[in-house]
Amino acid sequence: MLDAKLDERIRRATNFQSSDRIPVCDFIDHDKIFHYFSPADCATLPGKIKAYHELGVDICWRFERRRDRRLDGVWSRMQRFALRRPRYSVLDKEELESEFADYRQQQQMFEPYTYLAMTAEGCLSVAYRNLGFEEFSKKMYTELIEIERLIEIYAENLYMRAQEFARQELGMLFFIKDDIAFDKGLIFSPGFLRQQWLPRIKNAIAPLKEKNIKVILHSAGNISDLIPDLIDAGIDGIHPIDREAGMDIAMIKKEFAKSLLLFGNVSLLNHSNADIHEQTRICLETISLDGGYFIGSCSGITKNVSFQGSLSFFSAIKEFTRH
Numbered sequence: 396m397l398d399a400k401l402d403e404r405i406r407r408a409t410n411f412q413s414s415d416r417i418p419v420c421d422f423i424d425h426d427k428i429f430h431y432f433s434p435a436d437c438a439t440l441p442g443k444i445k446a447y448h449e450l451g452v453d454i455c456w457r458f459e460r461r462r463d464r465r466l467d468g469v470w471s472r473m474q475r476f477a478l479r480r481p482r483y484s485v486l487d488k489e490e491l492e493s494e495f496a497d498y499r500q501q502q503q504m505f506e507p508y509t510y511l512a513m514t515a516e517g518c519l520s521v522a523y524r525n526l527g528f529e530e531f532s533k534k535m536y537t538e539l540i541e542i543e544r545l546i547e548i549y550a551e552n553l554y555m556r557a558q559e560f561a562r563q564e565l566g567m568l569f570f571i572k573d574d575i576a577f578d579k580g581l582i583f584s585p586g587f588l589r590q591q592w593l594p595r596i597k598n599a600i601a602p603l604k605e606k607n608i609k610v611i612l613h614s615a616g617n618i619s620d621l622i623p624d625l626i627d628a629g630i631d632g633i634h635p636i637d638r639e640a641g642m643d644i645a646m647i648k649k650e651f652a653k654s655l656l657l658f659g660n661v662s663l664l665n666h667s668n669a670d671i672h673e674q675t676r677i678c679l680e681t682i683s684l685d686g687g688y689f690i691g692s693c694s695g696i697t698k699n700v701s702f703q704g705s706l707s708f709f710s711a712i713k714e715f716t717r718h
Contacts, residue, residue: 432449444504460494460497495560513570661693675715676711
């Protein structure tokens, strides 16, 4: 069970209300940080979770199945890892139950001081990754029916995960990973996205909307041009608001003040400690007004981020967060 104070903090932020402080939402995959907080068991999940608690991360946005839970037998290992065989089929009941059993167990391990949100693949980027982007782009023009079939399979998987999350009432935030943009703008035309992607996303998240669960789209790149369409489709928030791709969080906050939750926007890669400190200050002192904002990094706290830069980020959060 979540700490009552944390539960209230997240709920108030999602409802655009002020709280005791701005929630911190991030994902950590940094060996030096894990070792810093848990020298003896930094390779274990409990040891890694300790870093979230010590750093004050309220929400871990990225759920990842544990490898020992998702492998079943030698042949499965060969298929999924040695052969790298992509998956082009709808989840069956056993697979779905296994995935959510792992999620529930991990969620309980993160409690009471961090909420582990559900993260599910969308229906577009998983399709072009598995098929290969060049092949996917070619078939958009030569074999559109085949592309639609693939997108539909992944949309069905997303719907099943959303339905199960809503049925079990596993929390208030559901993240969809679907990279639809790069640093120059949308990867595909707005017309393609509106015709092939958005209707399927809208249908897939319907079980979540019925339970008033907030749906957050995670996409790298600059998705500014599609924000009104995302809101119309039922998306409640966006992550990570890629600063390096030109996403202007101040303008987004001004235009969509109480209709869009904002997550992230602090860029840690290739920035000095002073830059990170200043980015964090600006976000906390300006973007956080009137709720609806969750401070976090654009990239996650990964091995590509310097150890000192990571600590500077969390130090700045503690310095500027309103208590």
